[in-house]
Every structure is written in C-alpha cells, then in structure tokens.
Amino acid sequence: MMHGIFSITHRDPSCLARTGRLLLPHGEVETPVFMPVGTNGSVKAVDFSVLDDMGIRLILSNTYHLFLRPGVDIIREAGGLHSFIGWQGNILTDSGGYQVFSLAPFRKIREEGVYFRSHIDGSYHTLTPEGVVDIQTAFGSDVMMPLDVCTPPGISKKEAEEALEITTAWARRSKERWESLREESGGLLFGIVQGNFFHDLRRRSVEEICALELPGTAIGGLSVGESFPVFQEFLAFTAALLPSEVPHYLMGIGTPEYILEAVEQGIDMFDCVFPTRTARNASVFTRSGRISLRRERFTRDFGPLDPECTCYTCRRYTRAYLRHLFKAQEIMGPVLATIHNLHFLFTMVEEIRESIREGRFSRYKRAFLARYQEGTRADENE
C-alpha cells in the first residue's frame, strides 16, 4: 500500500543517502530533516517565531508529557495541539513508550498496555496502543507513533524477543485503531522497529512492522547507551532492511556525527534534545568543533560563537558576552545559545541535502567531520 506522502528526489551514488519530500498535513518538508524537540509543547528556550524564520516546518512533541500535563482534554478543548501551542507547522508526536521506560518511577507492561506512575506527581495511569492513537488523534498530530517497548543494551535475548513481540502486537492494534479514526484524523501513523542488539530480532521486527505497510518506518532502540561502533553496526544492518520507498526515521539522534552516520544509511528524519539541551549548558556547535562557553579562554573573545555562522546570535553577540550571560545565570544565555545550535544544525542538514543532490555526500561528511572532531577533542582536552 502506497501512501503517497513521500517521494525520493535524489540518491547519492556512493551510499544510501537520499533527499526527499514529505507531504504532511501542515505542509511539505524536505528530507533529510532534523526535528527539534518540544517536549512540553515548547522547544525549550526558543520561540516558535524563531523556528518559523529558520524555515523549520516539523517539530517533535512528547505524548507522555502532554498526556500528563496539561492533559488531553485541555488540548482537545483548545482545538488540538497546534492551536494550543500556537504553532502551525507540522508536529510529530512520539508514543510515550520511551518516556514511560526512562522517566516513570514505576511501570508494568501487560498485554493490554503499560501501567505506570507519573514522574510529576506519582499518579497512576495506563497507556494502551489504542489509547495512544486516540490521544494523538485528539492532539491532531501530523505524524503519530505507536506505543512500543524500547529496551536498553545488555538485556537477554528472551527479554528482547518479548519486547519485540509486544511491539509488533501493539503496532497491529495501533494500525487498526488509526484506520478506524481516519475520518477524523489527517495524521499519519508510522511503525517502529525494535529488536534490541540482536541481528535476527532486528530482521524479524523489520519484517513484522513493514508487513503493516504504514506510511513510514522508525528505527527505535538505538542510541540508548550502546557504544558508537555498536550503534553504527545495528543502524547499518537495520536500515538496509527497510523498504526504500517509505520515509526512514531514526529516533533520538541529534549530534553532527550521528546525523551524518544516519544520513549515510538512508535515514530521512531524526530528532534529539541534544542540540537544545547542550546549548542550555553553554555548549555550542562550531565548524571547528563543539565548544564550552564556560572556558576561561573565551573571557575576552569578542568574536561570534562561530565566525562562519549567520544566525541572529552570531550576528549580534560575542563569545565573551555569552560566557558572561552563562556565568551570571541570565536566561538570555540559554536562549541565544539555543538559537545558534538549532541554526547550526539546520544549516548543516541543508548542506547535507545539497551535497546529496550534487552526488558528493561522502566527501562532505569526511570534510565536515575532520574539522569538527579535531576541534571538539581540543576543547574537551582543556
């Protein structure tokens, strides 16, 4: 079944990298695309007008957080999530599965769904696959993710297999509910591949999830604590098994290194809190590596964060001033650093798309990393 939401526009000759167009209810999105994370319906420390100006047309928001606060009823009453948060671009909402496993102080998985306690107030809640589709339908999400079971590295094969089986069963039930609600929802349901760090389980999960012929496929359970070589191996192995014609979404990655790796393996979409979280901690991307503005050496550095960056922060402010803002714990430190980090990453992804269109992605990746990694190491060794 073709959903007609995705078309591949260019393929790089030397690897799986490709560019494409994703047609979503709130407008077209060029891929590869990085989605900033707006956990609570706000991309932390940055106003939506800044995202508008950067040309960002797709963000991610967290079902788990919004379900607990402010709650589905309020978002429904507001006329959906776009209307509640005042943003008319596209919104992908995750399933809440990952947060239940990483944030809830207590959770119990049953066939029916997952029973857990809120990390906010300790209250008890249940999320079922059907309930999660209902919630995202009430949100008016442009892309919905089904409830899944995400597992950490190091578990037994038996545990990984059980998680996989529940994930598949829940994906089937999610699809059924989503189809029964298509009239009232324009949102698209993606599948999520699990299988932990076992090749045969990854293969089996891809087969079971892709058999559902959903409009997109996500790879879950990577970048969850494993080493970079293990990440590389399982990304390459899993991505190569995906049908080419649907959009490939790799969940939870957002550093230049991981993004370049993902694009090389044919990934079209990715999200991560890293660029915004690290900005709030005074750490900013530059062409010559990631630097911490807390370093002594920036005290009298009256140049921009990155001399090659054209973002608002770099056009108006200096490293010395931003360092001062962070030292003085001024809110504008995180705000200005976040603007820069998002702009940096968006510019990089734009360049990635251009390099793919021109058939030189591998060269771009090598050149970018050579310079970036050397600088990052130098800063970290200070």
Add this chain to the structure above:
Amino acid sequence: MMHGIFSITHRDPSCLARTGRLLLPHGEVETPVFMPVGTNGSVKAVDFSVLDDMGIRLILSNTYHLFLRPGVDIIREAGGLHSFIGWQGNILTDSGGYQVFSLAPFRKIREEGVYFRSHIDGSYHTLTPEGVVDIQTAFGSDVMMPLDVCTPPGISKKEAEEALEITTAWARRSKERWESLREESGGLLFGIVQGNFFHDLRRRSVEEICALELPGTAIGGLSVGESFPVFQEFLAFTAALLPSEVPHYLMGIGTPEYILEAVEQGIDMFDCVFPTRTARNASVFTRSGRISLRRERFTRDFGPLDPECTCYTCRRYTRAYLRHLFKAQEIMGPVLATIHNLHFLFTMVEEIRESIREGRFSRYKRAFLARYQEGTRADENE
C-alpha cells in the same frame, strides 16, 4: 548652568506632569520614560531586538554587578558597555551604592568611599566616588549616577543626616572627577537627593545637590520599604523642591500605581525590576488588573493575556498555554510574560505622554487606576 539636554514640551494644567525630550549620546528619548533594568547587561529574559522593536531607547544597568562580573577591564577591552552587550540604545548606569547596601554581605562606609564584600564570591572591594565615575566612564554610560548612601525607613535623624552629608560630599567629588574626564566621556552625571523620611533633610539635600547644577536630578531613598502614603508624601514634598528645567528621575519604581503617582509629581524618568521580575513569576499586567497565570481559572482560558494588548505574546499565545509553560517550568513562560509586561508598561507610558499633551492626565490616571486596582484586588483575593 544649562546642559541643554532636556526640553519640556508640554505641561499638564492640573498637576506637575510634563512631557519632554532628553538628548542623550545614543539618541533622543521622550519623557516620561520607563527604563527596563538590565542588571548584568541583559534585560532578563528578553532580547535586545525585542526592546528595539518596542521603541525602547534607554535602559538601566547596574554598576555594582558589572564591576564585580565581568569586571571593568573586560568591558573596556570590548570597547565599552554598548559594544560588550550588543545594544546601541542609551544606557544609564546606577552608582552601585544601592546594591552595596542591599546585596553585599558586609560593607563599611568611610569618608573615602565604601568598603564591601562581593555577594558573588565574598571578595573584598572598595568603591569611591571618583572610582565610580571612572568605571562609568570606562563603560561609556550615557547617564552616570554618583556614589550615594541610601538608607532604609526607621533610622534615626542623626544617621539620616550623616548619610545625607556623605552623599553631598561624594556628589561634589563625583562632579569634579566627571568634569576632569569630560574629554573622554560623553556621559552625563546626575545628582541624587537623599534625606530619608525627614522633611528638613530632604530640603537640605535638594539644596546641596541642586547647587551642583548637574544635568539631571534623581530622588533616591524612596520606595525602599515605606508605606504608600509615606512614599506619596515624601515624593510630593521632594519633587516640588526640584528645579523644573532639569530631568527628574525617581529611582526604583515600576508599577502602574507608582508610575502614575510619580508622573503627577513631575517625574520624567523611572526604572524598576518589578515588571520583568514579576513576569518571571507568572504575574502579568492587564488593563483589568495584575493577574497570576498560576490561577486554576486560566487552565482553559484560550484568550490572550490581555485582550486589549497588541504585544507579540498576546497576538500569538493564550493564557492557558502560558499557564502550562509556567507549570512545566519552561523557559518560554518567563520570556513571553516579560515581553508582555514590558509592552504593557511602555504602552501605558505612551498613553500617559499623550494624555499630558492633551491636558487630561488626571482623568487618564483616575480611569486607569479605577479599572486596574479593582481587577488586581479581585485576583489577589482568589
């Protein structure tokens, strides 16, 4: 001695209220004017571009804070404060006196100056009247304030008199230093009237300070903990003694009630952290009173903060969304509420100027307060 920096353009027929034009090194400013406070060289939670867009041409920054962090050397190396913080509007810097008395964990006043410990790291420092002028000259401040001794209500007359005498002596020394530096500084030195809550001391301070014929006069030591009627009484008494032709600056006020009272007594300039600080605490001005966005009743209120406000926040976001941002401790809560509060206050001061030009300030004040105070009381009684 006329400094030619200030011209009165209109006088209200029923009180001392007046409009004027203040010619400062970084451009003309219409008075009455509210100055947002940028303690550490950043108006908390709001970017300078937002101030630019609001037409704000004058802010206040704190000498005490900038002296301690990042330090005078760094600001001098950056080419002055405007260049260091990236703002090309006017900057008035206070003397640091008030902060030494309110923030430093230890201070000792001598004839020479004030000896104190930093509230940041406990280090020892000395500020002298000459040193404070030197610092503000290095900053490139458009308006400088001389070191003074600010006292709280309830002290003995003897103590108040001593503080007054030191304040006058320091003002003389400040003037001398300022005049010797006129070549390298385009900044204007104002005088500060003290005298605590004693009529004869206030009169004596006005006489001694105004005899120095500085380009402007500030009233210090009001709104320091006294009741509103006492504030009113000493404001009216002191303001009536000031020479009409210089700008009158009342330090440390920024609520609608205090601003209206000050303007009625012929005050031209005022500053306060209140509008920005209260915004960060989820409290916002509206025509119908100040409201706390934390109230339960705003949970499903999908209207703007103030239906009559045209600020960015009110055009894009709702009370329910801002309440949610504050509940979720999102940085954008303080940011968006600060934009609104500053816009609200600037609009109000603009209306004040218009009402003076049209000779109806007293009517404006009455009408504004009737509505505003009723709403504020209703919100506080919830």
